[in-house]
Amino acid sequence: AQADGAEITTIEGLAGEEQTPLQRSFSEHHALQCGYCTPGMLMSATALLRESASPSDEEIARAIQGNICRCTGYWNIVKAIKAASGQEVGE
């Protein structure tokens, strides 16, 4: 009911022939393992980066909080999103 009349984009809607900078950042920062959560994480991150060009760690955590990842411990996902926004990330 919440999506009635809304336009919905899925991960396939982001797919092109090449990886997006966000997808590349997930790979470079080891932000996925089994990949089960990755489509949801990428969609949440894409929505966040459309609203905030340089999100803080707290904003990223809030944006992905509806996605459960049993593999990564989340920190690499936060780093990948932050790096995709052009911000420096620590080791």
Ligand code: FES
């Ligand atoms: Fe396995 Fe997130 S990478 S659940």
